[in-house]
Structure formats: C-alpha cells, structure tokens
Amino acid sequence: KAGVTQTPRYLIKTRGQQVTLSCSPISGHRSVSWYQQTPGQGLQFLFEYFSETQRNKGNFPGRFSGRQFSNSRSEMNVSTLELGDSALYLCASSLADRTYTGELFFGEGSRLTVL
Amino acid sequence: AQSVTQLGSHVSVSEGALVLLRCNYSSSVPPYLFWYVQYPNQGLQLLLKYTSAATLVKGINGFEAEFKKSETSFHLTKPSAHMSDAAEYFCAVSPIQGAQKLVFGQGTRLTINP
Secondary structure (H helix, E strand, O other), X not given: OOOOEXXXXXXXXXXXXXXXXXEEOOOOOOEEEEEEEXXXXXXXXXXXEEOOEXXXXXXXXXXXXXXXXXXXXXXXXXXXOOHHHOEEEEEEEEOOOOOOOOOOEEOOOEEEEEO | OOEEEEEOOEEEXXXXXXXXXXXXXXXXXXXXXXXXXXXXXXXXXXXXXXXXXXXXXXXHHHOEEEEEHHHOEEEEEEOXXXXXXXXXXXXXXXXXXXXXXOEEOOOEEEEEEO
C-alpha cells in the first residue's frame, strides 16, 4: 500500500509570493491534516479535512488555507509568503471517523524556504 | 488548553544502555497519548499510543511507555539502545476521541554513542 505522498519535496520562494503544496493520502483514508514544523515552534497543527470539509483548524492566519478534493487528496496554500513561513510542512492521513483515535500516517514533508 | 512538555531537548546514551525520554502532559480529561519518531529527512512514524486501555503500552522497535495519571506522565523507555534508535522523538496528546488534532511536545533528539 502506497504511503502518504507530498509534492513538491523542496521549494524556494520569495517574500510576497504564494505557494501550493499537495498531499495524496493513503488509499481509503478520508482524513488529511497538515502540520508546520519549525525549529523554534516545533510541530503545530494547521488544519484537518474530512470528506472535503474542514473539521478542525489551528491558530494560523488566514494566509494559510487548504482544501480537500473528492478523492481525498488535499492541497494547502500559503499566500503573501513571509520569511517566518519557512518550514517543513507535513501532511498526515488517517481513517478518522468520529470514533477513531489512532495512528496518523505522515508523509515526508514539503520543505519550504522563503527568501 | 492541552499541552505536552518533554524534558530534555537532547538525550545521549551509550549503545546497550537504557533509554528514557520524559513526557508530561496537561489535560483536564483523560487524554489519548502518542509517541512518534522522526528520522532525518523523513516524516513522523508512530511508535506507540495510549487510548485508555492498559497503562503499560508496548510499541515498535522494543519501545514501551507507561501512563501514570497521578504524575500526568507518559515516559518512553527502551531497555537497550541501538545505534538505529538515533532520531528525534515527539510526545503528543489528543484530548478528544476522533480529533486528528494532535498537540506535540518540542521533541527530544536521541543520540547513541558507540
């Protein structure tokens, strides 16, 4: 079974640009969540999507947005990039119905550098 | 708000020695607790999870953790360290069943000395 796939793995942008990151979950997983990992702030929850609906949201500005498609693939977008947005963005998928609390399967991440 | 504190950002042990990584959580309700491991340039992998069943939880690669409600702790241990255990370890809490919103600790980088 293929794992969680994130693209691109590495990218470099300049301040003010926008970026779109993609995540393909494990087949059959309907929940996709996104995390930002930085040396200073650690791992922080961005948002979670389930069946194309945002179910949970972290404490990030509106420049960070996401969506989920009918095939469960998800994208996240960051607009008007700032230097502080440089981070590893991790996507995780899970079966995640409302009675399930279990394993999140993480992708290898997309490393964003903002210059 | 839920929070997780990992004591020690860096831990160094000799190969064959006991590994002990500390995690304390704050939660007003019984939490769901996890340990994840991250190898360089990779995502996170679940080591083990506590979801209110047995308080001693066994995971992969010989790791185990004990949930102690009185101490609000969920420390990770392994009796004998192996070179391949060198990685960063994250403790995480999810206060709500079904919520995929994990709160992570700051991580502990484990170094194994030959």
